[in-house]
Amino acid sequence: MSGALTIRVAVESDLPALRTLMTLSIDHGQAAVLTPEQVAASRAVMGLDTQLVRDGTYFVVEEEGMPVGCGGWSRRATLYGGDHSTALRDPALLDPVTDAARIRAMYTHPGHVRRGIGRMILDHCERAAGAEGFAAVELMGTAGGVPLYVACGYMPVERADAEVDGVVVPLTRMRKPLRAMA
Template identity: 30%
Template sequence: MAYSLRRYREGDAEPLHALTLAAIAQIGPAAYSREQVAVWASRHGSPGRIRERVANGHSIYVAADERGLPVAFALLEQDGHLDQLYCHPDHSRRELADQLLALAETEAGTRGIARLYTEASELARPAFERCGYSITHRRDFEIDGVAIHNYAMEKRLG
């Protein structure tokens, strides 16, 4: 299957929200318990939240299938924080995460951002490592009383 990379478009919010929930529900259990997956998914409110993030100046980079439908995305905040990186389970393991991270890095470079950083799940960590991010520390925390973890990671640019 051929994919194209592009920026967020009007109408993408619903498919991005749906693919986020599908990725968490279907891929999440490979590294997290049922309870952890449930609380993780609970933090991803609605398509309206995605539209709000774009309206606030955050950039969303989309990998689209041959029909132009989003199958993966990365969300870059203005300060270099990569807040989200999700791929629909039917399209995982096709280097889409690597391509999206490269696109976000290029954009960050044009904006003069010197450092990209994220909090990567156990599952996203390998993609970030492949793209040159380093772990600064493991983050252990709770969501609604459920213990979960991810990794603070960063990459210096330039």
């Protein structure tokens, strides 16, 4: 029997556990849809963006005090990538009137998939972005994440594959309008 899932804002002391969770998610979660070379290459474009934690817009889902999922949203222009992917980073603040908020760094522990963790994080992020006046959200979906995002109302905007040392990592830019948050 599984325990109750809770969600809270991530804090600096969560970083080591979140890095471990992300590694497991990338290595095991993407293995079903990517080649081993693509999984290895995806580490160069995926990972933890500590700016989200500092901004208070990154969340951890726990079961009995153990992290089983994480993800967040951002009011900054960076669409995807971790601290190490400096070429992708743009800390400029978005304008809620004209820009879409960003959904960022969604990961689920491979032993806890298909339990609603991704939907829980998306809902939490969408509500928070809507409460700050954003009318839409965008994200960069991995091959493993796209089915979840489509099921949650995200529409593909464009393929935006990343190439790392000659290995193509399939990525899809996706967007979702938000209903007015009351």
